[in-house]
Amino acid sequence: MTSGSHSYEAALERAKAHALEWLASLPDRPVGPSQDADGLAAAFGHPLPEDPTDPATVIDELVACAEPGLMAMPSGRFFGWVIGGTLPAALGADWLVSAWDQNAGLRYATPAMAAAEEAAGGWLLDLLGLPSGADVGFTTGATMANFVGLASGRQWVLERVGWDLPKDGLFGAPRVRVFVGEERHEVIDLALRYLGLGAPTAVAVDAQGRLDPEALAEAMTDVDGPAIVCLQAGNLHSGAFDPMADAVRIAHTHGAWVHVDGAFGLWAAVSPRYRTHVAGLDTADSWATDAHKTLNVPYDCGVAIVSRPEVVRSVFGVHTDYLIQAEGGPGDPFEKVPELSRRARGIPVWAALRSLGRSGTIGLVEGLAAHAQSLANGLARIPGVEVVNDVVFTQVCVSFGSDERTREVTARLIADGTAWMSGSRWHDRDVLRISVSNWSTDADDVAASLGAVERAVALPESS
Numbered sequence: 300m301t302s303g304s305h306s307y308e309a310a311l312e313r314a315k316a317h318a319l320e321w322l323a324s325l326p327d328r329p330v331g332p333s334q335d336a337d338g339l340a341a342a343f344g345h346p347l348p349e350d351p352t353d354p355a356t357v358i359d360e361l362v363a364c365a366e367p368g369l370m371a372m373p374s375g376r377f378f379g380w381v382i383g384g385t386l387p388a389a390l391g392a393d394w395l396v397s398a399w400d401q402n403a404g405l406r407y408a409t410p411a412m413a414a415a416e417e418a419a420g421g422w423l424l425d426l427l428g429l430p431s432g433a434d435v436g437f438t439t440g441a442t443m444a445n446f447v448g449l450a451s452g453r454q455w456v457l458e459r460v461g462w463d464l465p466k467d468g469l470f471g472a473p474r475v476r477v478f479v480g481e482e483r484h485e486v487i488d489l490a491l492r493y494l495g496l497g498a499p500t501a502v503a504v505d506a507q508g509r510l511d512p513e514a515l516a517e518a519m520t521d522v523d524g525p526a527i528v529c530l531q532a533g534n535l536h537s538g539a540f541d542p543m544a545d546a547v548r549i550a551h552t553h554g555a556w557v558h559v560d561g562a563f564g565l566w567a568a569v570s571p572r573y574r575t576h577v578a579g580l581d582t583a584d585s586w587a588t589d590a591h592k593t594l595n596v597p598y599d600c601g602v603a604i605v606s607r608p609e610v611v612r613s614v615f616g617v618h619t620d621y622l623i624q625a626e627g628g629p630g631d632p633f634e635k636v637p638e639l640s641r642r643a644r645g646i647p648v649w650a651a652l653r654s655l656g657r658s659g660t661i662g663l664v665e666g667l668a669a670h671a672q673s674l675a676n677g678l679a680r681i682p683g684v685e686v687v688n689d690v691v692f693t694q695v696c697v698s699f700g701s702d703e704r705t706r707e708v709t710a711r712l713i714a715d716g717t718a719w720m721s722g723s724r725w726h727d728r729d730v731l732r733i734s735v736s737n738w739s740t741d742a743d744d745v746a747a748s749l750g751a752v753e754r755a756v757a758l759p760e761s762s
């Protein structure tokens with residue numbers, strides 16, 4: 300046998316040293332990578348060696364090749380897209396998930412993983428104020444968590460009109476109508492494509508991107524067959540929340556299933572200060588969120604929550620002789636997500652929540668929103684900068700004047716390297732979008748980032 304711990308030791312020691320070096324470099328290194336993927340291709344892509352290489356040497360070579368192309372996403376000055384950092388307990392737990400290497404699909408086979416994920420799921424339902432009997436599944440991200448909720452909705456609304464989807468499939472089925480806000484995330488459309496449901500009906504939104512309940516009521520007036528309404532908690536640009544209570548009430552009047560995409564915004568529900576934004580959230584039927592955004596666990600981890608366990612399990616359960624399952628009860632992990640085999644990605648969630656506690660989780664969410672507010676206030680004071688959204692949560696969008704000027708300032712800011720914010724387009728204009736999603740962002744990061752924007756604005760316009 301060559302599998303004693305000594306054969307792992309050198310590689311893991313090297314990995315630990317490199318990991319600590321990387322984390323220690325975050326406060327000072329430029330946020331952006333210094334080389335692009337094409338530039339790095341040669342280092343990684345030499346011809347595959349004929350002979351084996353010592354594991355520790357491989358780890359050293361990996362780091363040497365990767366270092367110039369790493370984006371400092373876990374930096375407190377990274378505000379691009381919507382991307383969380385990594386809490387220490389979550390990172391440590393994630394390493395153990397790999398070392399334990401449990402295929403976490405079955406309670407019977409990997410009981411420690413199942414029990415810890417069930418505990419994490421229970422804590423999440425409690426923190427988010429969602430029904431305690433709901434099923435919680437851990438997916439790769441919100442894309443797949445949205446897919447789980449919408450797939451459950453599709454099955455349930457068809458079953459209610461007597462259509463047996465698992466047996467008869469979609470061909471010849473009654474049409475399932477799907478309603479979304481005009482500013483839903485594109486992965487909702489993607490999930491609907493996976494599901495064969497086609498393009499949804501887009502319902503009008505207000506100036507902050509919130510679905511207009513009157514427009515929803517009007518769009519649904521003639522609905523008396525299977526229907527799904529997909530709401531959003533947390534608009535990518537404004538951070539705004541669809542009016543949950545009103546929209547759910549309208550949807551349920553028509554017998555529709557209501558799914559909520561709350562990839563980052565669902566976390567507003569943990570805070571006494573922000574939960575009014577999502578009042579009525581618990582009356583929906585399924586919810587999707589990410590743990591790799593607001594909760595700051597390492598990639599990848601999304602959370603799919605379905606109020607009716609029997610529905611999600613009938614969609615994703617598989618029953619074969621070699622998978623020995625318990626009847627009833629909490630269900631097997633694989634019955635709640637698309638994957639059969641998977642890593643125990645709920646373990647870092649357990650560790651993150653265990654380390655934060657209730658007050659720490661509330662503090663995390665409120666801290667992100669407070670830093671977003673300070674950034675917005677500081678930006679608004681810089682001449683020539685306009686904050687274009689109502690800052691209600693963690694997202695801030697700014698314009699520097701014309702689209703051209705906004706793009707130019709954005710490019711200078713990225714080149715400066717102090718902070719990373721991403722360019723985007725919202726309501727037909729170019730904007731610089733800021734998402735505060737990293738637990739480690741502090742007042743110094745906010746000040747340094749404002750300084751970087753000020754420098755980018757002050758440089759004379761290039762012609």
Ligand SMILES: *Cc1c(COP(=O)(O)O)cnc(C)c1O
Binds near residue numbers: 381441533535601
């Ligand atoms: C990030 C995001 C998604 C997609 O989530 P992934 O984790 O990237 O799969 C969906 N909806 C919203 C609102 C998001 O912010």
